[in-house]
Amino acid sequence: MTADDFQRLVRTRRVARQFLPTPVNRALLDALLMDAQHSPSNCNTQPWVVHVVSGATRDVLSKALRAADARGDLTPDFEFDMQSYTGVHAQRAQSSGRARYEAINVARDDRPGRLAAMQHNLSFFDAPHVALLFMPRIHDYVRSASDVGMYAQTFLLSLHARGLAGIPQTLLGLYAQTIREVLGIEEEMKLMFGISFGYADPQSPANFVAVGRAPLCESVTQHV
Structure with a gap:
């Protein structure tokens, strides 16, 4: 891979919010996961514990999540509050949300x-x-x-490189206990978020949302 190839890969990756039902075959899935397994980690501890859910179990889990949502049964392992974003961070989040809803014709x-x-x-x-x-x-x-964040980034880039797409979902982390119960995961394992993935629906306007990036001067200070 050349530097130009890498630049194109990183800068053209987008999240998808509508997927085709076509499953990823097992050999390709294993290749994606092996790419992510090569992510860097502190002292090579590799602390990620990943559960990939597909098929009938995916449907059972989705039904359980909807039921938990209807009950208002939120069990996050880590705090998350959109109101804690202020200033430029709130502005970026609002701009992203506005672009997303406009793309699918949902008014404010x-x-x-x-x-x-x-x-x-x-x-x-x-x-x-x-x-x-x-x-x-x-x-x-x-x-x-x-x-875990570096693992997720590697996984997302591997998806994009192989013609697939994914979307990190912080919201799934709000139902940590429901997910543990459905999948039989021990309490000691804490859920950060999920990444839904597969083949993006090329006809869905939800998959063509450009949210942009801040200029370097807003994020980086160089000391020379």
Whole structure:
């Protein structure tokens, strides 16, 4: 791979919010996971514990998530509050959300439409697979969480390189206990988020949302 190839790969990756039902074959799935397994981690601890859910189990899990949502049964392992984003971070989130809803023709005051769009997360945007990223408790979780983030990035880039797509879903982490119960995962494993993945639907306007990136001067200071 040349530098130009890598630049194109990184800069053209997009999340997908609507997938085809076509499953990823086992050989390709194993190759994707092996790519991610080569992610860097602190002291090579490789703390990620990944559960890939497909087929009938995926459908059972989606049904359980919808039921938990209807009950208001939120069991996050880690705090998440959109209101904690302020200033430029809030502006970026709002801009991204606005572009996403405009792409699927859901107006700002269309509360049922927005609720339906949110709940689409719980069916994994119709993706045939979802990878759920867990980790054990190691001190305050911070370094392990960064390792899981690097694993996720490698996995997302591998998907894109192989003609597939994925979407990280923080919202799935709000139902950690439901997911553990359905999949029989021990309590010690803490859920960060999930990545739904498969073949993006080329006809869906939800998959053509450009949200842009901040200029380097807003994020990087160079000391010389």
